[in-house]
Amino acid sequence: xxxxxxxxxxxxxxxxxxxxxxxxxxxxxxxxxxxxxxxxxxxxxxxxxxxxxxxxxxxxxxxxxxxxxxxxxxxxxxxxxxxxxxxxxxxxxxxxxxxxxxxxxxxxxxxxxxxxxxxxxxxxxxxxxxxxxxxxxxxxxxxxxxxxxxxxxxxxxxxxxxxxxxxxxxxxxxxxxxxxxxxxxxxxxxxxxxxxxxxxxxxxxxxxxxxxxxxxxxxxxxxxxxxxxxxxxxxxxxxxxxxxxxxxxxxxxxxxxxxxxxxxxxxxxxxxxxxxxxxxxxxxxxxx
Amino acid sequence: xxxxxxxxxxxxxxxxxxxxxxxxxxxxxxxxxxxxxxxxxxxxxxxxxxxxxxxxxxxxxxxxxxxxxxxxxxxxxxxxxxxxxxxxxxxxxxxxxxxxxxxxxxxxxxxxxxxxxxxxxxxxxxxxxxxxxxxxxxxxxxxxxxxxxxxxxxxxxxxxxxxxxxxxxxxxxxxxxxxxxxxxxxxxxxxxxxxxxxxxxxxxxxxxxxxxxxxxxxxxxxxxxxxxxxxxxxxxxxxxxxxxxxxxxxxxxxxxxxxxxxx
Amino acid sequence: xxxxxxxxxxxxxxxxxxxxxxxxxxxxxxxxxxxxxxxxxxxxxxxxxxxxxxxxxxxxxxxxxxxxxxxxxxxxxxxxxxxxxxxxxxxxxxxxxxxxxxxxxxxxxxxxxxxxxxxxxxxxxxxxxxxxxxxxxxxxxxxxxxxxxxxxxxxxxxxxxxxxxxxxxxxxxxxxxxxxxxxxxxxxxxxxxxxxxxxxxxxxxxxxxxxxxxxxxxxxxxxxxxxxxxxxxxxxxxxxxxxxxxxxxxxxxxxxxxxxxxxxxxxxxxxxxxxxxxxxxxxxxxxxxxxxxxxxxxxxxxxxxxxxxxxxxxxxxxxx
Numbered sequence: 001x002x003x004x005x006x007x008x009x010x011x012x013x014x015x016x017x018x019x020x021x022x023x024x025x026x027x028x029x030x031x032x033x034x035x036x037x038x039x040x041x042x043x044x045x046x047x048x049x050x051x052x053x054x055x056x057x058x059x060x061x062x063x064x065x066x067x068x069x070x071x072x073x074x075x076x077x078x079x080x081x082x083x084x085x086x087x088x089x090x091x092x093x094x095x096x097x098x099x100x101x102x103x104x105x106x107x108x109x110x111x112x113x114x115x116x117x118x119x120x121x122x123x124x125x126x127x128x129x130x131x132x133x134x135x136x137x138x139x140x141x142x143x144x145x146x147x148x149x150x151x152x153x154x155x156x157x158x159x160x161x162x163x164x165x166x167x168x169x170x171x172x173x174x175x176x177x178x179x180x181x182x183x184x185x186x187x188x189x190x191x192x193x194x195x196x197x198x199x200x201x202x203x204x205x206x207x208x209x210x211x212x213x214x215x216x217x218x219x220x221x222x223x224x225x226x227x228x229x230x231x232x233x234x235x236x237x238x239x240x241x242x243x244x245x246x247x248x249x250x251x252x253x254x255x256x257x258x259x260x261x262x263x264x265x266x267x268x269x270x271x272x273x274x275x276x277x278x279x280x281x282x283x284x285x286x287x288x
Numbered sequence: 289x290x291x292x293x294x295x296x297x298x299x300x301x302x303x304x305x306x307x308x309x310x311x312x313x314x315x316x317x318x319x320x321x322x323x324x325x326x327x328x329x330x331x332x333x334x335x336x337x338x339x340x341x342x343x344x345x346x347x348x349x350x351x352x353x354x355x356x357x358x359x360x361x362x363x364x365x366x367x368x369x370x371x372x373x374x375x376x377x378x379x380x381x382x383x384x385x386x387x388x389x390x391x392x393x394x395x396x397x398x399x400x401x402x403x404x405x406x407x408x409x410x411x412x413x414x415x416x417x418x419x420x421x422x423x424x425x426x427x428x429x430x431x432x433x434x435x436x437x438x439x440x441x442x443x444x445x446x447x448x449x450x451x452x453x454x455x456x457x458x459x460x461x462x463x464x465x466x467x468x469x470x471x472x473x474x475x476x477x478x479x480x481x482x483x484x485x486x487x488x489x490x491x492x493x494x495x496x497x498x499x500x501x502x503x504x505x506x507x508x509x510x511x512x513x514x515x516x517x518x519x520x521x522x523x524x525x526x527x528x529x530x531x532x533x534x535x536x537x538x539x540x541x542x543x544x545x546x547x548x549x550x551x
Numbered sequence: 552x553x554x555x556x557x558x559x560x561x562x563x564x565x566x567x568x569x570x571x572x573x574x575x576x577x578x579x580x581x582x583x584x585x586x587x588x589x590x591x592x593x594x595x596x597x598x599x600x601x602x603x604x605x606x607x608x609x610x611x612x613x614x615x616x617x618x619x620x621x622x623x624x625x626x627x628x629x630x631x632x633x634x635x636x637x638x639x640x641x642x643x644x645x646x647x648x649x650x651x652x653x654x655x656x657x658x659x660x661x662x663x664x665x666x667x668x669x670x671x672x673x674x675x676x677x678x679x680x681x682x683x684x685x686x687x688x689x690x691x692x693x694x695x696x697x698x699x700x701x702x703x704x705x706x707x708x709x710x711x712x713x714x715x716x717x718x719x720x721x722x723x724x725x726x727x728x729x730x731x732x733x734x735x736x737x738x739x740x741x742x743x744x745x746x747x748x749x750x751x752x753x754x755x756x757x758x759x760x761x762x763x764x765x766x767x768x769x770x771x772x773x774x775x776x777x778x779x780x781x782x783x784x785x786x787x788x789x790x791x792x793x794x795x796x797x798x799x800x801x802x803x804x805x806x807x808x809x810x811x812x813x814x815x816x817x818x819x820x821x822x823x824x825x826x827x828x829x830x831x832x833x834x835x836x837x838x839x840x841x842x843x844x845x846x847x848x849x850x851x852x853x854x855x856x857x858x859x860x861x862x863x864x865x866x867x868x869x870x871x
Contacts, residue, residue: 270498347741
């Protein structure tokens with residue numbers, strides 16, 4: 001049986017490597033390969049320094065020196081049927097590609113809003129840059145629609161970032177990432193700084209929007225239980241490599257790699273028997 | 289046996305520039321900590337848990353209410369305050385920010401030993417700091433290093449060692465593992481449990497993570513907007529929440545078993 | 552991501568170092584080496600020179616003559632040896648620099664650090680005082696003082712310069728101390744039972760040393776340039792020999808008009824060189840304090856294993 005991501009991939013990453021070419025070069029990402037199915041939620045789990053953010057930036061051509069892509073390819077398969085080699089895009093093509101096909105919600109994004117410009121101006125900025133042909137009135141409508149789509153009231157268009165709560169700001173960032181109807185959204189720790197209740201609301205929005213609009217999501221976080229709840233498949237990264245990649249349920253019930261088992265055993269079970277971890281029956285040996 | 293008791297604590301902050309408006313951070317909070325038991329204080333940001341920690345540590349004064357140590361009101365100045373400090377210690381959330389980047393690990397551990405007269409001579413200090421490092425599972429070679437040379441987990445262990453130096457009876461752990469890498473969190477929490485057993489400490493474990501709160505504490509207090517809205521034995525609160533807010537927290541917390549354990 | 556103020560100066564300084572010893576010192580770069588060598592040479596000249604040259608006040612008949620064997624830098628209008636004067640002037644200017652630097656730092660540290668750590672009304676009053684002193688114009692103040700005391704000693708001029716230069720540094724120190732005061736490690740010291748004065752001296756102060764070093768160097772530059780300016784206007788320590796008073800006498804002796812370049816160029820050149828050398832040293836100290844300056848300078852980038860085309864995007868972003 002061919003799985004969904006192989007039959008209908010929207011993104012194919014092959015042997016992708018990124019090095020930080022400082023005096024003693026650091027291999028941040030090593031020969032990473034995976035494919036992302038259309039409309040799939042792929043969780044990317046790993047601890048700090050494993051290279052998950054570097055991978056995300058590498059895929060979207062956002063890396064700055066001393067980080068350099070040393071090998072591999074990233075191919076985007078559009079809805080219309082043609083394939084785009086992201087690594088080969090330059091100049092205007094790259095600008096047109098960015099944000100309209102793949103968008104990214106950065107870590108700490110809710111603090112990335114310009115504090116002296118109101119929300120509407122920041123949303124409109126996207127349209128004036130990428131869709132200059134849209135008229136002023138229609139643009140304003142679109143911005144209002146965007147906000148309502150992420151569950152923020154249209155009247156908030158006039159607000160400034162500091163007048164919104166952390167959760168609302170994050171929704172605005174997600175709205176901005178969705179503005180041009182991308183087919184892939186990369187989210188780097190989008191809920192880490194938020195309260196558990198707000199986090200749950202944001203995750204609901206993301207899954208609901210995914211149902212509605214059909215985009216694929218690469219969800220990067222260290223919070224494995226969260227990924228187990230919302231992802232279709234999960235990739236576990238360590239030291240720049242993907243050590244395990246599989247369906248969420250498989251990973252949870254039958255983890256293969258030792259590191260996956262170690263990660264799973266780091267999360268105590270919330271409602272299971274007292275003293276159990278998320279994955280029962282895992283031996284906890286001495287660790288540093 | 290009650291070691292430390294918070295009685296009807298209220299804390300009001302005046303908000304700058306808001307014409308006499310006051311922020312009510314704590315609203316009539318009362319609870320007790322007993323030797324050998326861990327109490328978890330669960331709440332989201334803005335619930336008042338940090339304010340409560342600061343008041344228990346005498347970093348701030350309550351607007352009204354009392355803190356009692358062994359039945360007597362906590363002292364607020366002089367030698368009596370120093371004695372209080374030797375009994376009540378804290379492990380901070382950020383392992384990097386809670387250690388002074390300029391000083392060596394030895395300095396961090398030696399100072400509390402000297403201040404509270406747990407060691408008087410140079411030799412005693414040397415022996416004392418080595419013992420402290422041993423108890424938290426670190427090598428004596430760390431003594432000459434500086435915080436930036438240690439990993440996050442090692443730094444937090446140093447912070448725990450520093451808190452243990454005055455031989456306290458109460459330990460306030462404010463989100464001690466939330467800034468650490470996932471795979472070492474349980475090790476640090478297990479270390480705290482082990483030290484609690486060895487020293488018969490009363491621990492207040494402040495966290496927003498319900499799972500570890502349940503796993504490592506005997507009793508859970510749920511805080512919302514400066515009030516304790518639910519309290520009880522850990523399993524009871526988690527498996528049988530009574531207050532709406534507790535139910536909301538339980539429903540919101542990531543729980544893969546909800547989705548996956550059926551298979 | 553973090554601003555300079557948000558990050559501990561000491562953290563920034565130590566972040567790049569892997570050894571256990573105290574490596575708060577900036578790393579040796581050509582810039583720093585040049586600055587140190589030039590500054591050291593001038594200081595050496597100022598310290599030892601006066602012992603090796605003739606009497607600067609000895610009048611002779613050889614007036615206003617260019618460099619010769621007997622007078623390596625020529626003579627002044629009254630036949631005094633310029634080289635000798637230069638040596639003593641260097642010493643005089645360096646003394647002013649040192650005294651003003653030390654005084655200004657002590658005042659900045661006191662009003663900036665102590666006040667803001669204490670908090671409350673002490674902080675408010677110290678801050679108010681600092682702001683008032685900051686706003687008082689220095690030059691008019693000196694002119695007023697001059698009119699009361701026509702014969703000023705070197706130390707009096709140094710005193711006046713110090714009084715008008717500490718306030719800016721105090722503001723910076725206050726801002727940084729306020730931010731450090733709310734750090735966790737300060738709270739941890741309090742919880743450990745540390746006394747207030749020890750916290751200020753042992754926990755907070757060491758983290759301020761890089762900033763203070765930078766302020767000290769800057770104060771010295773300001774002092775020397777300020778004294779030169781004052782003396783040139785005739786408001787300086789007219790009885791003593793400094794670079795500024797040399798320029799004053801040269802101006803009065805119509806050196807420029809008469810083309811006696813050997814009289815005014817040497818002191819002017821030394822002022823410029825010493826100022827430049829101290830500035831280079833200050834840039835290196837800045838690199839210690841602000842890691843962004845250290846990790847991304849051109850000299851660091853050269854050491855990366857990247858080709859020129861790969862580095863071009865970064866060059867384009869550099870502020871021109």
